[in-house]
């Protein structure tokens with residue numbers, strides 16, 4: 001298969017051997033690569049076929065796809081590359097592609113089915129939902145403003161967007177999207193082949209508003225507490241559990257993008273979320289000031305240690321554009337570029353300083369839905385994400401079609417484990 005990685009130039013004899021990566025470490029990170037249609041990782045699905053490590057740190061990974069024309073191939077490729085490439089001692093990542101044989105496909109399907117039931121217990125986030133953590137090194141850089149405006153712009157494009165306000169202490173999303181009132185819970189019928197019959201599960205229903213052709217579904221501490229004073233009483237462990245509940249007990253069905261407004265920095269809540277959502281992507285928000293980048297890079301490190309994919313950097317409060325069109329760089333320059341370069345990821349957007357951003361936030365009318373340079377920048381960011389960086393899951397793709405084919409073949413043969421366990 002074609003492979004853009006340049007050949008290794010390191011002399012084999014002088015290559016470091018002490019820090020050489022182990023096969024176990026590679027298999028471990030491959031467990032973080034999820035086939036979004038089958039909802040399981042590629043090791044468990046039997047799609048990761050082999051790992052070979054050369055002395056110079058080049059890692060060869062063989063991946064078997066469900067069908068060779070699989071549109072998810074690019075996504076799996078990118079994920080394998082970034083995750084394996086982030087391991088210490090890896091110099092190059094090379095992928096070889098093959099196709100699962102009929103028995104392999106049937107086995108993958110069975111495993112996927114079994115896992116779907118179990119996974120439902122862990123988080124209620126569908127495997128087709130793209131999870132985007134919006135993170136920053138410190139507070140006040142505009143993380144919530146970016147989350148809300150990106151969410152509004154994505155919804156305006158027709159997507160169903162979830163916003164999870166994980167900044168438990170400093171929640172601000174409800175005000176910024178103009179939503180208030182309690183969230184309510186609904187008893188859900190038990191899963192067909194899930195837990196014991198009669199085990200009804202309460203699901204929290206997010207507060208929701210239509211935006212353009214899509215909708216925003218919002219979950220926040222602000223919908224659960226009477227005032228910010230009582231939020232403070234929920235300190236510590238309870239708050240970590242609150243975030244977990246937002247993932248386990250909230251009905252995120254049908255959500256294309258789930259944006260998580262993270263608390264600033266790298267505390268327990270962030271670590272907990274990273275562990276619960278191994279397939280999440282991170283967007284790092286920063287300001288143009290060069291001094292802020294040292295704290296921001298720590299967030300990148302935390303993400304990488306948890307095998308999250310860093311999608312890119314958003315520089316907020318980039319410049320103030322006056323009425324004559326002249327730019328004033330109030331908070332310095334170069335911060336976004338510096339962070340993107342240090343992290344080895346793209347700078348995805350520069351959002352200008354504009355009174356309308358703050359004003360829209362204060363009045364529950366996201367500026368992304370209005371006009372002006374900041375609105376344009378937020379909408380361009382949303383387009384870039386959809387078209388390139390974090391494309392929505394195409395469920396009409398490979399595995400679901402293949403699932404039908406495998407099912408049909410097995411039904412014909414009227415034998416095998418799948419024929420009896422198939423949902424009617």
Ligand SMILES: Nc1ncnc2c1ncn2[C@@H]1O[C@H](COP(=O)(O)OP(=O)(O)O)[C@@H](O)[C@H]1O
Pocket residue numbers: 136138139140141142143144145146172316317318351352353354355356357358359361362374
């Ligand atoms: N591009 C911008 N132009 C003007 N004001 C902004 C911009 N981005 C954020 N703000 C304002 O800066 C303050 C902090 O932003 P916020 O999104 O709450 O940051 P964080 O969530 O990182 O703490 C808010 O008052 C917000 O309205």
Ligand SMILES: [Mg+2]
Pocket residue numbers: 143144145167170172
């Ligand atoms: Mg905030």
